[in-house]
Amino acid sequence: MTINWNAIVKAYDVRGLVGIxxxxxxxxxxxxxxxxxxxxxxQDVIVGHDMRESSPGFAAAFAxxxxxxxxxxxxxxxxxxxxxxxxxxHFNAAAAMFTASHNPAAYNGIKLSRAGARGISIDTGLAxxxxxxxxxxxxxxxxxxxxxxxREFNSLAGYAEYLRHLVNLTAIRPLKVVVDAxxxxxxxxxxxxxxxxxxxxxxxxxxxxLYFELDGNFPNHExxxxxxxxxxxxxxxxxxxxxxxxxxxxxxxxxCFVVDEKGxxxxxxxxxxxxxxxxxxxxxxxxxxxxxIIHNLLTSRAVPELILAHGAKALRTKVGHSLIKDEMAASNxxxxxxxxAHYYFRDFWGADNGMLAAMHVLQSLGSQxxxxxEFSAAFDPYFASGEINSxxxxxxxxxxAVRERFANRASFDDFDGITATSHADSxxxxxxxxxxxxxxxxxxxxxEASDQSIMSAVRDEVLAVIRS
Numbered sequence: 497m498t499i500n501w502n503a504i505v506k507a508y509d510v511r512g513l514v515g516i517x518x519x520x521x522x523x524x525x526x527x528x529x530x531x532x533x534x535x536x537x538x539q540d541v542i543v544g545h546d547m548r549e550s551s552p553g554f555a556a557a558f559a560x561x562x563x564x565x566x567x568x569x570x571x572x573x574x575x576x577x578x579x580x581x582x583x584x585x586h587f588n589a590a591a592a593m594f595t596a597s598h599n600p601a602a603y604n605g606i607k608l609s610r611a612g613a614r615g616i617s618i619d620t621g622l623a624x625x626x627x628x629x630x631x632x633x634x635x636x637x638x639x640x641x642x643x644x645x646x647r648e649f650n651s652l653a654g655y656a657e658y659l660r661h662l663v664n665l666t667a668i669r670p671l672k673v674v675v676d677a678x679x680x681x682x683x684x685x686x687x688x689x690x691x692x693x694x695x696x697x698x699x700x701x702x703x704x705x706l707y708f709e710l711d712g713n714f715p716n717h718e719x720x721x722x723x724x725x726x727x728x729x730x731x732x733x734x735x736x737x738x739x740x741x742x743x744x745x746x747x748x749x750x751x752c753f754v755v756d757e758k759g760x761x762x763x764x765x766x767x768x769x770x771x772x773x774x775x776x777x778x779x780x781x782x783x784x785x786x787x788x789i790i791h792n793l794l795t796s797r798a799v800p801e802l803i804l805a806h807g808a809k810a811l812r813t814k815v816g817h818s819l820i821k822d823e824m825a826a827s828n829x830x831x832x833x834x835x836x837a838h839y840y841f842r843d844f845w846g847a848d849n850g851m852l853a854a855m856h857v858l859q860s861l862g863s864q865x866x867x868x869x870e871f872s873a874a875f876d877p878y879f880a881s882g883e884i885n886s887x888x889x890x891x892x893x894x895x896x897a898v899r900e901r902f903a904n905r906a907s908f909d910d911f912d913g914i915t916a917t918s919h920a921d922s923x924x925x926x927x928x929x930x931x932x933x934x935x936x937x938x939x940x941x942x943x944e945a946s947d948q949s950i951m952s953a954v955r956d957e958v959l960a961v962i963r964s
Contacts, residue, residue, distance in 0.1 A: 499633065505626040507618050508817045511596055511605030514550045518604055520557035521633060527561030527592070528637040529628030530608060533621060534590055537566030537640065542591035542609075544572035544580040544651075546681050546748050548712030550604050551594045558592050558606070563644035564637045571648045574710075576681035576749035578849040581613040582655040585845035588612050595681075595748035598720035601713045607748075613845040614825065615818030652685070656694040662843055663855040665690075665699045668862025672739040676706040676730040678719030682745030683708035689851055701858070704737050706730060719747035722836065724761075731759035741861060741868050743854050751837040752850030754857055756868035762857075762876075765796035768833025769875040771856040772799065775831040775841070776806045790823055790832035790840070792816075793912055794929055794942045798877055799833060814912040815931070821846050835883070835942070879951040881943040886962045888939050891932045895939070898930055898961050913940075926954045930962070 499522060504512035510526060512518040531537060541562050545551035559569040572583055577593050584591035588611050596603035608616045608625070616622050673690070677683035686708070687693035690701055706729060707716045717726045721744040734742040734755055742755040754762040772789045779787045787808040791799045792815045800810035813823050813832075820832050824846035832840035832848075839853035840846060861868055888894050895914055902908075906916035906927075913931025926945035933940060939962055945951035 499630075501626050501630055505618065505622060508615070508622075509605050509607045511599065511603060513602055514604050518550075518554070520553060522629070523554045523557040523606070524561035524637055525629040525632035526606060526625065527558040528565045528632045529625040530590070530592065531562050531565040531567045532628055533625045534610065536562070536590055537642065537644075539567060540570050540587050540589035541567040542570050542572060542580060542583045542587065542589050543594075544575040544583070544591070545594035546576070546712070547574065547679070547684075547710035548594075548596065548601065548604055551712070554594045554604060554606075558594070559646060561632075561637050562592075563646060564639040566640045566642050566644050568645040569647070571646065572651050573648065574681075574684060575651060576685045576851075577607060578750045578844070578847065578851060579651055579655045579681075579685060580607075581609065581845065581847040581849070582658060583649065583651045584609050584611065584613040585847070586651070586654065593748070597748045597750070598718065598722065598746040600718060609847075613821075613847040615821035617816070617818035620818065620822070652688050653694040655685070656688040656696055659689050659849075659852055659855060660696060662841075662852060663859050665701070665855060665859055665862070666697070668700055668859060669865070670700045670702070671741060671858060671862050672702045672704065672737060673858070674704040674706060674730060674733045674737055674739045674742040675708075676721075676727075676733070676742070676744040677708050677749070678721070678726065678745065678747065679707045679709055679711040679714050679716060680719040680745060680747035681710070681749040683710050685749055685851060686745075689855075700862070704733065704739060706733055714747075719745070721746055721751070721753035727753065727755065727761065731755055735759050741858070745850060750848055750850050752854045753837055754854070754868075756872060758869050760869060762868065762872045763796070763880070764833070764835055764837040765799055765880070766872050766875045767837070767853060767857060768795055768839065769799050769802045770860050770872070771839060771853055772803055772808075772831055772833060773806060774856050774860060776803070776808045779830045784830075788827045788829040790820060790827065790829045792820065792834045793915060794835040794883070795833055796876070796878055796880060796944060797927070798875060802875065812911075817848070879945050879948045881941065881951060881955045884941045884955070884959065885933070885938045886941065886959065887937055888962065889937070891937070891939055894962050895930055895932075897964075898958055901957070901961050924950050926950050928954060928958055930958065
């Protein structure tokens, strides 16, 4: 069998078609490469998996490969990605999570972490693990003399209790919350964290469940809330039940999207701003004065403005999961926000946690009397295009054409793709970013402006250049 390693080993994880790209042989080899590259013989390695049909078999194959090379496997069984991060932090152990996140049912993948839920990217170990795995596929995974052990650990109750310790929801006003788990792992974690399934006390929340049945075939809709069509059921249910808020989780439940009581999307930038405000207040109440919040360059300008207004430092980063985890550690940031609805917390080992972000929003909403649409509007003063993708033949050539078109009207930086910021003008401001996809022949455009008409005009002009 020919394995296209460069296709399945992505920038931040391993992902591919089940039985074609990803087989148990490949997974066992990746496990062996992971243990050898990180020198994990004799140490614990956490292994968890989502609800996809192939996931238990892949998790078992990973355990075999890891044990053969001397690692002691701690099996979580069924869990969300952020639940696996909790176990990685709790045990200070490296981890492997089997999930393809929001991808369709035919896919699966592995999210790998160093001890303490620290990320691994193609530049910080994943390429070396890939190269070791190539050899193991060819030669077989030879066991070392000190074969590793295997034990099971149920992390759900500890995970739920830890999150409740970080965000106290006991004193908020009663809220009706519709949750769309998309047949993904939110159906496993929401009853434990926000309800009483893990033996914790009842919160002042009435949960209206949508698609909590775990089903890796996603019979109702894809577990990808980033696509607006997958939010339609949630929006309808919020209106139907006269709920205060709606939450939508992706397949492995590490991302959470929010809709208000009118069914309108509360953008990830707004969620990031709401959580940033709370995390700054928490840090200050704990006696900290030098407080840093990370935001990637595609979040709304309102996010750094709020951070600065609250006396904290706003640190702008490139887009990327492992990169932001590394920045969280290097800067000791208390919180990090991405436009893609990944939210990172220092108190959660610098890892991302959609449930924790949702809890912060619930706490903020429930601590005052305004409806969410009105409350969130204060965090959303500007106008954004959202991310628009265009298929192009030559990305570099099109980016250069965009630069030339706007050369006399903007300042540019090349921090991640190109970001153009308008020159000072009394009529208003705008910025846009154009960046290449890591995995596809796409250019991604994001535009934001002080006025809707300005945003629309800039968006249309940039798209005309990209697609010409």
